[in-house]
Amino acid sequence: MKLRHALFSVLAAAFCIVNAEDKSTSAPKAMPKPEIVKTDDEWKKLLTLEQYEVTRGRGTERPFGHIYEEFEKQGEGTYHCVCCGAELFTSKEKFHSGCGWPSFYDSSKARGVLEKPDNSHGMRRIETVCRRCDAHLGHVFEGEGFKTPTDRRFCINGVALKFVPKGGEAPKLLDVSSEAVQKKKDEVAREGGVEAEK
Numbered sequence: 761m762k763l764r765h766a767l768f769s770v771l772a773a774a775f776c777i778v779n780a781e782d783k784s785t786s787a788p789k790a791m792p793k794p795e796i797v798k799t800d801d802e803w804k805k806l807l808t809l810e811q812y813e814v815t816r817g818r819g820t821e822r823p824f825g826h827i828y829e830e831f832e833k834q835g836e837g838t839y840h841c842v843c844c845g846a847e848l849f850t851s852k853e854k855f856h857s858g859c860g861w862p863s864f865y866d867s868s869k870a871r872g873v874l875e876k877p878d879n880s881h882g883m884r885r886i887e888t889v890c891r892r893c894d895a896h897l898g899h900v901f902e903g904e905g906f907k908t909p910t911d912r913r914f915c916i917n918g919v920a921l922k923f924v925p926k927g928g929e930a931p932k933l934l935d936v937s938s939e940a941v942q943k944k945k946d947e948v949a950r951e952g953g954v955e956a957e958k
């Protein structure tokens with residue numbers, strides 16, 4: 761009887777933990793992990809300060825800047841992640857929203873954009889990141905009344921994008937290897953191994 765009681769307590773405690781976790785996380789559970797993981801120092805070496813602050817520091821470039829002016833003039837082509845080279849948008853989904861940041865109405869063609877709930881700054885928004893490397897791109901808004909096929913506005917920092925004109929060479933995809941991250945993984949594996957032996 762005692763054993764049964766103890767077992768019940770354990771099960772009840774486990775249930776409470778699961779429930780508590782449910783309430784504490786507002787983000788969907790199965791968010792895919794990025795394929796490319798690098799340390800901040802490694803990203804800093806690969807990016808300009810502005811690119812780093814926006815994509816890794818989740819910043820926002822000022823609207824109607826020189827990058828936006830260039831974006832407005834660009835013709836046919838594809839838009840790639842400035843961090844890892846993954847294709848994110850094409851010029852076909854580009855539209856003029858007048859907001860001062862590059863706007864696209866759809867990201868489904870390349871499937872490189874991941875949408876995440878973002879409750880920062882007292883707002884409920886949907887953040888857009890690169891599925892491959894978790895670079896912050898901007899946000900997506902919907903139902904604003906734009907006469908596009910989706911009525912969604914991917915409001916993207918121009919500095920997070922690399923434009924490749926039609927027929928141009930796509931940027932080389934950044935490979936997964938990161939010396940520092942691999943070293944950390946090895947350390948964790950080693951420590952885990954020692955723990956298991958005890």
Ligand SMILES: [Zn+2]
Nearest residue numbers: 841844890893
């Ligand atoms: Zn990326």
